[in-house]
Amino acid sequence: MVDLTGLFDFAADVGKRLFGADDDAASKIREMLAAEKTLPVKGLDVAFADGVVTLCGECESAADKEKVVLLAGNVQGVKRVEADKLSAPVSGGEGRYYVVQAGDSLSKIANVFFGNPMEYPKIFEANREVIKDPDLIYPGQKLRIPA
Numbered sequence: 001m002v003d004l005t006g007l008f009d010f011a012a013d014v015g016k017r018l019f020g021a022d023d024d025a026a027s028k029i030r031e032m033l034a035a036e037k038t039l040p041v042k043g044l045d046v047a048f049a050d051g052v053v054t055l056c057g058e059c060e061s062a063a064d065k066e067k068v069v070l071l072a073g074n075v076q077g078v079k080r081v082e083a084d085k086l087s088a089p090v091s092g093g094e095g096r097y098y099v100v101q102a103g104d105s106l107s108k109i110a111n112v113f114f115g116n117p118m119e120y121p122k123i124f125e126a127n128r129e130v131i132k133d134p135d136l137i138y139p140g141q142k143l144r145i146p147a
Contacts, residue, residue: 008069008083009079009080010080011140013076014074014076015076015140016075016076025048025077026046026053029072029078033071036129039068039071039129040060041059041068041086042058051077051080052078052079054083055069055072055083055085055086057085058087058088060089062088064088065083067127067130067144069081069083070129070143071129096145096147097143097145098143099143100141100142100143101139104137104139105137107120110122120134121134122146123145123146126143126146127144130144131143
């Protein structure tokens, strides 16, 4: 399990391939985030330099902020997300995070956290913006674990 202070560090060599060396990475990441209609961010601004994404804007909830950070971080080429300027209301509880290991499945992760592999839909729903198919997760991917 990853503690909240490590949320913003990611494995740069894994994730969704979104941009190439000649692309404007910040624009590609901004477009991807803006396309997620379930996660509106007011005043969204994205910068990218040396593998670091900097996010600015205002999220409607702490959970939305976590999802935006995870979406930006789970992109190939991103090693860190700075979100100090991405505001959100204070959360009532601390989030839990997990870095997917080789051989993991959502069922296996659900069994560890909830004691029941059939609880995997909870993890899928908490990460719907990050995981498009519950059968397609990859080592190094960072996921939210709901309470």
